[in-house]
Amino acid sequence: MEKIKFTFLILLGVFLSSCNQNHLDTHQNEKKDQSHLQWGYDGITSPEHWAELSPEFIKCAEGHFQSPIDLESYVATKQQRAVLKFNYHPASVDMVNNGHTVQANIEADDEELIANGHSYKLKQAHFHAPAEHQIDGIIYPMEMHMVHADDNGKLAVVGVLIKEGRENKVLADLWNDLPDQKEEHIHPAQKCDILHLLPDEHTVFHYSGSLTTPPCSEGVEWFVMKTPIEMSKIQISEFKKLYHGNNRAIQQLEERSIEISE
Numbered sequence: 001m002e003k004i005k006f007t008f009l010i011l012l013g014v015f016l017s018s019c020n021q022n023h024l025d026t027h028q029n030e031k032k033d034q035s036h037l038q039w040g041y042d043g044i045t046s047p048e049h050w051a052e053l054s055p056e057f058i059k060c061a062e063g064h065f066q067s068p069i070d071l072e073s074y075v076a077t078k079q080q081r082a083v084l085k086f087n088y089h090p091a092s093v094d095m096v097n098n099g100h101t102v103q104a105n106i107e108a109d110d111e112e113l114i115a116n117g118h119s120y121k122l123k124q125a126h127f128h129a130p131a132e133h134q135i136d137g138i139i140y141p142m143e144m145h146m147v148h149a150d151d152n153g154k155l156a157v158v159g160v161l162i163k164e165g166r167e168n169k170v171l172a173d174l175w176n177d178l179p180d181q182k183e184e185h186i187h188p189a190q191k192c193d194i195l196h197l198l199p200d201e202h203t204v205f206h207y208s209g210s211l212t213t214p215p216c217s218e219g220v221e222w223f224v225m226k227t228p229i230e231m232s233k234i235q236i237s238e239f240k241k242l243y244h245g246n247n248r249a250i251q252q253l254e255e256r257s258i259e260i261s262e
């Protein structure tokens with residue numbers, strides 16, 4: 001029984017892992033091997049060395065379905081099935097600085113994304129600066145990744161690009177008190193109105209890719225919104241004080257196709 005429980009916990013850890021390794025994984029890795037070199041974005045732990053850090057990270061070097069990519073609109077084919085339905089509601093979040101990004105873990109299990117007729121639940125959202133995906137070569141200052149999983153652990157990530165503009169009112173509460181220390185958790189008093197984090201216009205690019213962080217696992221369904229949302233210069237700089245350059249370089253499209261919702 002204990003063995004089954006242990007196996008379940010390991011699977012749960014895999015299930016919860018995201019395109020940014022979450023704090024559960026970080027704890028497990030630290031327990032496993034204190035001397036294990038943590039991945040990062042600088043020097044010998046930077047993305048071009050990820051595959052050398054652990055055999056588990058081999059896909060980072062040898063995968064053929066890697067993320068992020070440049071979403072070139074002229075090669076995208078129009079597809080009805082790229083249309084998304086968001087059944088999101090305001091939810092409490094747990095903000096954590098996991099050493100790679102600031103991540104908002106969703107403390108509700110009814111935040112649903114329906115993509116290609118398939119139901120996924122929102123697990124967490126986190127941020128990269130600058131953005132990881134590009135659209136026709138344009139690099140935005142930030143990108144939010146909303147990480148969803150289905151009952152079998154298959155991941156669907158909604159990427160929302162962020163440009164400099166007006167203050168983002170939905171994020172204002174979360175940005176009030178960003179966790180600036182590694183492993184620090186902040187629990188905002190207000191619920192986060194997740195639905196209103198999305199742009200009003202829902203045209204979306206869809207392709208099959210990977211986690212953008214180790215272990216760079218493939219089979220991740222990516223949906224990147226074409227329209228960016230806005231954050232103020234101050235909000236962007238508040239994040240950049242903690243993380244600036246936590247983005248992986250764009251990867252080759254190779255044999256894949258990009259779809260855009262009709």
Ligand SMILES: [Zn+2]
Pocket residue numbers: 019020126127128145212
């Ligand atoms: Zn990410």
